[in-house]
Amino acid sequence: MDTDLSSQDRKDLDKFIKFFALKTVQVIVQARLGEKICTRSSSSPTGSDWFNLAIKDIPEVTHEAKKALAGQLPAVGRSMCVEISLKTSEGDSMELEIWCLEMNEKCDKEIKVSYTVYNRLSLLLKSLLAITRVTPAYRLSRKQGHEYVILYRIYFGEVQLSGLGEGFQTVRVGTVGTPVGTITLSCAYRINLAFMSTRQFERTPPIMGIIIDHFVDRPYPSSSPMHPCNYRAGEDNGAVYPSVEDSQEVCTTSFSTSPPSQCVFTVTKAHFQTSPPMVTDTLKVPVMGLAFSHQPAALGVGSADMGYPVLFAGGLNAAHPHQLIGPGKEGGVPPVPNQPAHGTQADQERMCTPLDGVHYSAATPSSSEDTETVSNSSEGKCGSPHDLLETIFIRKVGAFVNKPINQVTMANLDIPFAMFAPKNVELEDNDPMVNPPESPETESPLQGSLHSEGSSGSSTGNTHDDFVMIDFKPAFSKDDILPMDLGTFYREFQNPPQLSSLSIDIGAQSMAEDLDSLPEKLAVHEKNVKEFDAFVETLQ
Amino acid sequence: MVGPGRSRCCGPSGAAPAMNCRAEVLEVSVEGRQVEEAMLAVLHTILLHRSTGKFHYKKEGTYSIGTVGTQDVDCDFIDFAYVRVSSEELDRALRKAVGEFKNALRGSGSDGMGQISLEFYQKKKSRWPFSDECIPWELWTIKVNVVNLANEQERQICREKVGEKLCEKTINIVELMNRHEYLPKMPTQSEVDNVFDTSLKDVQPYLYKISYQITDSLGTSVTTTMRRLIKDTLAL
Numbered sequence: 001m002d003t004d005l006s007s008q009d010r011k012d013l014d015k016f017i018k019f020f021a022l023k024t025v026q027v028i029v030q031a032r033l034g035e036k037i038c039t040r041s042s043s044s045p046t047g048s049d050w051f052n053l054a055i056k057d058i059p060e061v062t063h064e065a066k067k068a069l070a071g072q073l074p075a076v077g078r079s080m081c082v083e084i085s086l087k088t089s090e091g092d093s094m095e096l097e098i099w100c101l102e103m104n105e106k107c108d109k110e111i112k113v114s115y116t117v118y119n120r121l122s123l124l125l126k127s128l129l130a131i132t133r134v135t136p137a138y139r140l141s142r143k144q145g146h147e148y149v150i151l152y153r154i155y156f157g158e159v160q161l162s163g164l165g166e167g168f169q170t171v172r173v174g175t176v177g178t179p180v181g182t183i184t185l186s187c188a189y190r191i192n193l194a195f196m197s198t199r200q201f202e203r204t205p206p207i208m209g210i211i212i213d214h215f216v217d218r219p220y221p222s223s224s225p226m227h228p229c230n231y232r233a234g235e236d237n238g239a240v241y242p243s244v245e246d247s248q249e250v251c252t253t254s255f256s257t258s259p260p261s262q263c264v265f266t267v268t269k270a271h272f273q274t275s276p277p278m279v280t281d282t283l284k285v286p287v288m289g290l291a292f293s294h295q296p297a298a299l300g301v302g303s304a305d306m307g308y309p310v311l312f313a314g315g316l317n318a319a320h321p322h323q324l325i326g327p328g329k330e331g332g333v334p335p336v337p338n339q340p341a342h343g344t345q346a347d348q349e350r351m352c353t354p355l356d357g358v359h360y361s362a363a364t365p366s367s368s369e370d371t372e373t374v375s376n377s378s379e380g381k382c383g384s385p386h387d388l389l390e391t392i393f394i395r396k397v398g399a400f401v402n403k404p405i406n407q408v409t410m411a412n413l414d415i416p417f418a419m420f421a422p423k424n425v426e427l428e429d430n431d432p433m434v435n436p437p438e439s440p441e442t443e444s445p446l447q448g449s450l451h452s453e454g455s456s457g458s459s460t461g462n463t464h465d466d467f468v469m470i471d472f473k474p475a476f477s478k479d480d481i482l483p484m485d486l487g488t489f490y491r492e493f494q495n496p497p498q499l500s501s502l503s504i505d506i507g508a509q510s511m512a513e514d515l516d517s518l519p520e521k522l523a524v525h526e527k528n529v530k531e532f533d534a535f536v537e538t539l540q
Numbered sequence: 541m542v543g544p545g546r547s548r549c550c551g552p553s554g555a556a557p558a559m560n561c562r563a564e565v566l567e568v569s570v571e572g573r574q575v576e577e578a579m580l581a582v583l584h585t586i587l588l589h590r591s592t593g594k595f596h597y598k599k600e601g602t603y604s605i606g607t608v609g610t611q612d613v614d615c616d617f618i619d620f621a622y623v624r625v626s627s628e629e630l631d632r633a634l635r636k637a638v639g640e641f642k643n644a645l646r647g648s649g650s651d652g653m654g655q656i657s658l659e660f661y662q663k664k665k666s667r668w669p670f671s672d673e674c675i676p677w678e679l680w681t682i683k684v685n686v687v688n689l690a691n692e693q694e695r696q697i698c699r700e701k702v703g704e705k706l707c708e709k710t711i712n713i714v715e716l717m718n719r720h721e722y723l724p725k726m727p728t729q730s731e732v733d734n735v736f737d738t739s740l741k742d743v744q745p746y747l748y749k750i751s752y753q754i755t756d757s758l759g760t761s762v763t764t765t766m767r768r769l770i771k772d773t774l775a776l
Binding site for chain 1: 593610619743
């Protein structure tokens with residue numbers, strides 16, 4: 001049986017592949033021009049629209065593509081690559097993406113060339129249109145002009161991905177099987193855009209020379225010259241410099257101006273598989289004077305400016321994707337930035353993110369107290385500092401506080417109908433009295449709003465009551481059959497001793513004082529860096 | 541025609557291989573004002589892949605195909621941009637459906653959860669007095685969860701997060717499209733209306749219908765509405 005391609009089919013297939021390659025280049029370069037593309041649908045076929053798609057042909061781009069192909073077609077081992085890179089006004093450049101059109105040996109002999117292959121190539125081009133808007137370079141390219149421009153380069157042969165830095169991501173646009181092989185279109189894009197961070201705040205005049213004259217061949221060491229993707233000759237973007245927030249595609253450090261309790265550092269999108277210390281993650285940092293791990297300030301911006309305690313989680317170099325900490329409503333709180341102390345995914349079960357980081361990064365006993373309480377209290381809660389503060393400072397008084405005054409009962413141990421529960425008899429002989437917490441008024445301002453009616457009622461009311469010995473019968477519990485019944489549980493766990501770090505002193509301390517004490521704490525930690533490192537080593 | 545949001549596949553069709561309607565589900569969590577743009581982004585991305593140019597039939601059963609133009613759309617409430625087919629009619633039809641979905645989501649009895657479905661189907665003509673069968677061959681369901689955000693900062697984060705999510709969804713959609721699974725055979729001139737929506741003047745998507753369901757706070761779906769967005773072709 002003759003399974004070879006007929007000569008007509010072969011010719012058609014070659015033509016399809018050639019024009020597909022040219023159209024691919026057009027789509028990619030046009031997607032990086034920095035403009036919105038719009039072409040019209042036409043119900044009457046013009047005969048010149050390959051693959052039934054209205055894709056304009058920029059002559060220079062076609063010329064470059066044909067030059068690179070030099071009459072050949074993509075084949076096994078010979079791929080057509082379009083390299084997209086960014087060049088700043090200072091002359092730094094960085095490869096952003098490599099789009100590869102490859103051919104492998106897997107053939108589909110049964111497929112009909114003139115019909116199925118053609119339609120599938122058309123579908124692949126549509127997918128390419130969609131995917132070119134989805135990679136990080138698209139947003140960068142839409143903002144090019146003043147501080148940087150986007151350049152493209154076409155080459156043919158072996159794919160070179162080394163310029164993309166570590167941890168680049170790949171997305172496959174699609175494949176089409178043909179009788180001579182399978183065409184694959186994919187994109188490898190850079191994740192680590194860190195180097196931009198040092199430049200993003202410098203304002204430079206527009207790079208007029210590059211923008212206008214796109215026919216200049218630059219003397220690049222690489223085999224083919226780079227070309228700008230932007231030829232808006234002389235167009236003035238209104239000299240709007242990207243604000244700090246706008247440049248978040250690059251590598252961001254944007255600060256929330258309010259509320260003061262939060263410092264938000266946003267990060268470039270996608271997943272960071274490895275990241276140098278320069279990349280920061282999004283963290284919501286509570287204001288209270290908590291120990292934190294000292295990291296070299298990655299971008300050198302932000303923390304000092306704001307004067308807030310800045311937490312760079314120690315484990316940002318870990319091999320897990322970093323995610324933004326959002327409002328916590330979209331499918332739950334994202335995983336914890338990984339800490340060197342853990343090095344596992346187990347962290348991701350923890351709900352409260354930055355403080356866990358604090359906990360495990362700080363090895364010294366003096367600081368661990370603070371962090372312990374914080375992370376204890378924060379377990380099971382969402383990672384917003386306000387929630388955190390609430391957790392620490394809610395003081396629900398159990399029905400009968402039979403421990404000395406400095407007790408804090410955690411909110412989640414509140415028993416139902418606390419104020420109606422009979423007094424506890426069986427515990428310590430001293431002090432069955434209910435004493436309200438010594439100074440609910442002197443606690444943090446949040447306290448007032450967080451105290452429930454019940455607890456304040458019970459705390460104030462009970463001081464005036466006479467004390468009557470009544471068996472403690474918690475609601476909905478059976479009689480004492482089992483050794484550990486509900487009542488016993490309540491009694492035992494109702495009034496845990498107050499954690500020493502949660503004494504009023506800390507609560508009453510103002511934020512400014514916290515901040516003032518920070519440099520000393522920092523100095524202490526810095527001195528103990530070796531200890532921290534040793535500790536981390538032991539955990540790994 | 542009102543019916544359940546999901547149609548059952550009925551009966552084998554002679555020309556096609558095993559007619560399993562493939563179903564894909566995408567989920568997004570968005571803020572209220574992002575619902576429209578997010579839905580449009582996903583629906584347009586799917587329809588970009590499921591639309592061709594207008595067919596022009598010639599003698600001897602051959603046909604030529606018109607050209608599909610595309611355009612970029614920037615979202616206002618989401619850090620996202622997508623490509624859609626350049627067809628105002630199609631855009632209007634989708635906006636209408638999404639607008640109804642959004643209103644239903646906002647309405648009473650909803651806790652902000654719902655789903656919108658885009659179903660591609662083929663028509664199979666039946667003899668009188670039976671009406672035509674609609675045989676779905678692909679079903680896309682987008683589950684939506686509307687979140688409420690407290691302040692501007694959360695909204696800003698939500699913009700970015702939803703943008704990233706939509707990027708992922710686009711990659712998912714493209715992956716699924718690339719599987720080259722069953723597509724209806726290219727029809728003859730007499731059959732073209734059974735496969736394609738020929739009512740638009742500039743492009744020709746496969747026959748589709750959009751329906752949605754809103755989940756009330758009890759978790760059951762209380763509202764089911766099906767809208768026909770194609771020319772009404774009841775045979776009777």
